[in-house]
Amino acid sequence: MTVPPALRHHLPVAVLAALVIAVQLTVSALGVPQYLVQLTMAAWYSLAALGLCLFMGYAGQVSLGHAGFLAIGGYASAAVSTANLLPLAASPIVAALARAGLAARGIDLYGAEVLRLSPWLGPLVGLAAAAAVAVLLGLPSLRLRGHYLAMATLSFGIIVHRVVIGSPALGAADGIPDIPALRIAAGLAVTGRKALRVPNYYLAWLVVALGLELILNLARSRAGRALRAIHGDEDAAAALGVDVGRAKLAAFVTGALYAALAGSMLAHYNGSIGPGEASVMKSVRYVALVAAGGMGSAGGVLAVSTLLTFLSLRGVFGLYDDAVFAAILVAIMLFAPDGLFRALRLPRRRAGPQRAAGRSA
Amino acid sequence: MSDVPRAAAMPAVAPLLEVAGLHHWFGGLHAIDGVSFACRAGAIKAIIGPNGAGKSTLFNLVAGTFPPAAGRVAFAGREVTGFPPHRIASLGIARTFQASRLFPGMSVLENVMAGRYVRGRSGFLAGMLRLPSARGDERDARRRALQMLEHFEMADLAGADARSLPFGRQRIVEIARALVGEPTLLLLDEPACGLNIRETERLGDLIRGIRSRGVTVLIVEHDMSLVMGISDEVVVLDRGTLVVEGTPREVQADPRVVAIYLGEA
Numbered sequence: 029m030t031v032p033p034a035l036r037h038h039l040p041v042a043v044l045a046a047l048v049i050a051v052q053l054t055v056s057a058l059g060v061p062q063y064l065v066q067l068t069m070a071a072w073y074s075l076a077a078l079g080l081c082l083f084m085g086y087a088g089q090v091s092l093g094h095a096g097f098l099a100i101g102g103y104a105s106a107a108v109s110t111a112n113l114l115p116l117a118a119s120p121i122v123a124a125l126a127r128a129g130l131a132a133r134g135i136d137l138y139g140a141e142v143l144r145l146s147p148w149l150g151p152l153v154g155l156a157a158a159a160a161v162a163v164l165l166g167l168p169s170l171r172l173r174g175h176y177l178a179m180a181t182l183s184f185g186i187i188v189h190r191v192v193i194g195s196p197a198l199g200a201a202d203g204i205p206d207i208p209a210l211r212i213a214a215g216l217a218v219t220g221r222k223a224l225r226v227p228n229y230y231l232a233w234l235v236v237a238l239g240l241e242l243i244l245n246l247a248r249s250r251a252g253r254a255l256r257a258i259h260g261d262e263d264a265a266a267a268l269g270v271d272v273g274r275a276k277l278a279a280f281v282t283g284a285l286y287a288a289l290a291g292s293m294l295a296h297y298n299g300s301i302g303p304g305e306a307s308v309m310k311s312v313r314y315v316a317l318v319a320a321g322g323m324g325s326a327g328g329v330l331a332v333s334t335l336l337t338f339l340s341l342r343g344v345f346g347l348y349d350d351a352v353f354a355a356i357l358v359a360i361m362l363f364a365p366d367g368l369f370r371a372l373r374l375p376r377r378r379a380g381p382q383r384a385a386g387r388s389a
Numbered sequence: 390m391s392d393v394p395r396a397a398a399m400p401a402v403a404p405l406l407e408v409a410g411l412h413h414w415f416g417g418l419h420a421i422d423g424v425s426f427a428c429r430a431g432a433i434k435a436i437i438g439p440n441g442a443g444k445s446t447l448f449n450l451v452a453g454t455f456p457p458a459a460g461r462v463a464f465a466g467r468e469v470t471g472f473p474p475h476r477i478a479s480l481g482i483a484r485t486f487q488a489s490r491l492f493p494g495m496s497v498l499e500n501v502m503a504g505r506y507v508r509g510r511s512g513f514l515a516g517m518l519r520l521p522s523a524r525g526d527e528r529d530a531r532r533r534a535l536q537m538l539e540h541f542e543m544a545d546l547a548g549a550d551a552r553s554l555p556f557g558r559q560r561i562v563e564i565a566r567a568l569v570g571e572p573t574l575l576l577l578d579e580p581a582c583g584l585n586i587r588e589t590e591r592l593g594d595l596i597r598g599i600r601s602r603g604v605t606v607l608i609v610e611h612d613m614s615l616v617m618g619i620s621d622e623v624v625v626l627d628r629g630t631l632v633v634e635g636t637p638r639e640v641q642a643d644p645r646v647v648a649i650y651l652g653e654a
Binding site for chain 2: 251259
């Protein structure tokens with residue numbers, strides 16, 4: 029109560045900013061700058077986890093197909109930015125794109141002339157596609173509750189995975205390599221190039237901080253409280269005037285957009301994308317991260333997600349990578365359904381004296 | 390649905406709530422069999438009847454929980470038959486539930502603030518971006534919710550986890566949550582259920598207080614002492630049909646009502 033409300037509202041993001049800077053300085057001081065690569069990737073994956081946190085943690089719905097949306101964003105960026113339109117150069121659409129500056133001629137790695145679309149179209153197409161798919165999937169399936177919604181989203185995830193693996197145009201099992209950089213400004217591009225390692229680290233975390241801020245804003249608003257009400261009791265929420273279907277759809281689409289943006293940025297950062305991103309085990313992983321972070325605690329989800337994803341990307345879990353995340357999910361469900369932080373009794377903001385009594389169903 | 394007769398003689402002032410020729414089946418059970426009644430603005434009206442009479446079904450048909458098989462429901466002169474619950478709520482009909490349906494994991498204050506939803510306008514995007522409309526709604530919700538809690542002398546419990554309160558308190562929080570959206574009509578589903586005698590007495594005073602704020606109250610209740618003490622009009626249901634409608638005194642004196650209740654016991 030000593031912290032003024034305006035300050036308290038921005039506290040999580042301020043703490044995040046301080047940590048991000050401290051970690052970068054520490055990593056440099058320790059002489060292990062290569063860690064920044066995994067920390068940057070962990071940031072993008074955590075953005076996807078935050079999106080699921082909104083849908084699962086706040087709105088209380090289950091999605092087992094979140095990786096599908098990340099793959100849609102990633103593959104859209106990959107396909108758009110690597111497509112060679114030279115054979116189609118005569119078509120009026122391509123000509124118009126070129127005149128608008130959205131397509132340009134260049135030379136590929138092997139010296140052949142190519143006509144490429146602006147990489148900026150990639151994330152835009154990815155976000156639009158993810159939103160459209162989320163609406164199409166959400167309209168019928170968000171009427172379902174519990175297991176049924178889980179089944180529907182699981183099936184969606186499997187479909188994306190199989191489509192990606194089965195499509196020669198998307199590189200089938202090999203995925204899409206040689207994805208160009210996404211130029212943001214002079215001296216800043218989303219790319220794996222060593223020289224841009226530090227700016228990329230900060231860019232990724234800036235976007236994550238923004239994503240966190242938006243979710244925390246929502247949590248303290250009319251629409252966010254409606255989501256939490258739906259989580260608690262759909263019928264009671266509807267009786268208060270909440271259009272339950274619409275609110276769920278908004279959360280679902282927003283979560284999908286978070287994942288698609290993450291996928292798109294990862295594709296440019298890694299320079300390639302493969303069907304593994306769309307696998308069901310990846311979806312299970314996001315669920316595990318959200319559950320371990322404490323479902324409705326965006327800050328907790330971000331912390332857990334960053335740590336575990338970083339360890340996973342460093343190869344700490346070895347061949348047992350997927351098994352570790354699945355085991356974490358099982359362990360959380362059995363022993364700490366409110367997440368690690370609640371289980372360890374770490375102080376959480378707004379924790380009242382009567383807090384301990386309420387474990388939400 | 391269209392051949393249902395309207396209330397024969399329209400009174401000078403149209404009733405706030407009008408239910409005409411309502412039917413509902415659960416499988417082969419004719420749960421509501423042609424019930425018609427009206428509820429005038431500013432009244433406390435009770436629906437009573439033995440177990441299985443169809444009270445809660447009738448109540449849920451008005452609240453939009455499920456649409457009626459036949460018949461119509463009109464509110465403030467407007468046809469609302471078959472409207473989903475959230476639209477019913479946005480028109481100014483609030484309700485409570487039989488069992489405590491407070492939102493778990495939310496404080497008392499947050500629960501009541503959720504009840505202010507109908508009076509807000511800001512959407513999902515405005516909330517994420519913290520636009521002035523969202524901040525305005527938030528301030529308004531907080532202020533009104535606190536006022537409501539003060540009114541019910543529960544301001545000191547604002548930060549408590551709602552579901553950790555004693556049952557009687559939870560019931561009052563539920564009523565506060567329903568009232569904070571300033572409804573025209575409040576539907577109370579067995580509000581005395583699970584309360585002790587003293588709590589029930591206090592609930593009676595509270596409901597009278599709600600009426601004095603200009604809110605019309607429709608109450609489904611088992612507890613005769615509560616209903617007879619506070620209601621202006623009583624509807625008695627039995628096996629899905631309306632048996633008697635009148636003042637508490639008329640209803641209590643009616644031999645059919647006596648037969649229903651004594652037969653039941």
